[in-house]
Amino acid sequence: xxxxxxxxxFQVLKTGQSMTLQCAQDMNHEYMSxxxxxxxxxxxxxxxxxxxxxxDQGEVxxxxxVSRSTTEDFPLRLLSAAPxxxxxxxxxxxxxxxxxxxxxxxxxxxxxx
Amino acid sequence: xDQVTQSPEALRLQEGESSSLNCSYTVSGLRGLFxxxxxxxxxxxxxxxxxxxxxxxxxxxxxxxxxKKESFLHITAxxxxxxxxxxxxxxxxGNTGTASKLTFGTGTRLQVTL
Numbered sequence: 481x482x483x484x485x486x487x488x489x490f491q492v493l494k495t496g497q498s499m500t501l502q503c504a505q506d507m508n509h510e511y512m513s514x515x516x517x518x519x520x521x522x523x524x525x526x527x528x529x530x531x532x533x534x535x536d537q538g539e540v541x542x543x544x545x546v547s548r549s550t551t552e553d554f555p556l557r558l559l560s561a562a563p564x565x566x567x568x569x570x571x572x573x574x575x576x577x578x579x580x581x582x583x584x585x586x587x588x589x590x591x592x593x
Numbered sequence: 594x595d596q597v598t599q600s601p602e603a604l605r606l607q608e609g610e611s612s613s614l615n616c617s618y619t620v621s622g623l624r625g626l627f628x629x630x631x632x633x634x635x636x637x638x639x640x641x642x643x644x645x646x647x648x649x650x651x652x653x654x655x656x657x658x659x660x661k662k663e664s665f666l667h668i669t670a671x672x673x674x675x676x677x678x679x680x681x682x683x684x685x686x687g688n689t690g691t692a693s694k695l696t697f698g699t700g701t702r703l704q705v706t707l
Contacts, residue, residue, distance in 0.1 A: 484636075513695070522699035523637070523680065538694070570636050581627045582682075582695060584636030 482506050486571050486585035493561040493592045501556040501588050503571030511574050512554040513538070513582070514546065516567040523570065529554055561592045595620040595685050599698035606705050609670045614701045616681030617663040625684040626664050628657050630677045631700070637680055640666075671705045678702045 487502045505512065513528035515538075525538030529548040543565060545557040554573075558565060568589050572582040596619045606612055618626065625644050629637035641650040643659040650657045654675065656667040666679055678700040685694050 515697075520699065523682075523697040525694070525696065528694065539696075572636075579625075579642055581629070581639035581642055582637070583639070586636050587634075 484571055484573055484583050484585040486569075486588050488588060489586065490589050491591070493558075493590065495561060495563060495592060497561050499558050499561065501558075501569055501571070501590075503554045503556065503585060504552050505554075505571075505573040505583070506552065507573060507575075507583065508551060509573035509575050509583070510551065512548065513572050514544070514554070514556045515570045515572065516540065516565075517570060517587075518567050526556065526569075558590075561590075563592045566590060566592045595683060595694070595696040597681055597683055597696050597698035599679075599681050599701050601701060602699070603702040604704070606668075606671055606703065608672055608705055608707050611667070611669045611671070613668070614666040614679055614703070615663060616666070616698055618681075618683045619662075620683045620685045620696070622686040623683060624686065626659055627682045627684065627695070628655075628664070628666055629680040629682065631680055632677050640679075668703070671703075673705045673707060676703055676705045 484505045510531045514526040515523040517523050524540045527546040529535045568587050570587050571585045574582045598617045600615045628640040631637040641657040646661045648659050654669050658665045680700045682695050682697040
């Protein structure tokens, strides 16, 4: 099993550009989420989803959109990139019961110039 | 608003020198507390889930405990390969009414030297 797969691993954008970070999981997990990790700030929740068609905002949702059309995929869209969105982004999934915790992808390092 | 505070921010130990990491939390409707290990450039790796006060879990040199307000990660006789950032997170009811929100602390950076 691949687990949680994120693409791309690295990306450089110019201010104002848009892009989508892809996330796919093959564990049939209902719960999926996106976090950003910045030095000294820890992991902060951007958006999460408890199943196909259901999404909710986390701690830092501004500037990001998500959708969940299938159980497997949970893409994160940056509408108009800003330097403040330079960060490492992690996608994670778990079963709704959560006993095994979150399974994380390897991360996507985004730089906005 | 759910809050998770970890201390210390950084800890340097000599090999074999046991210690504890702290995770204090304020959350409405705790559904679980998680510990993760994160190596540089990698995603966090799951270690333990704790559900109720008094519960303990062990794995090799690590032991996690839980009270109503905090959790401890005890490291016994650590080795250099235990060097990593250790993250604590709490699972609580989300806006949709299900257990769907996980809030992380900022982590403790552990360095174990020879």
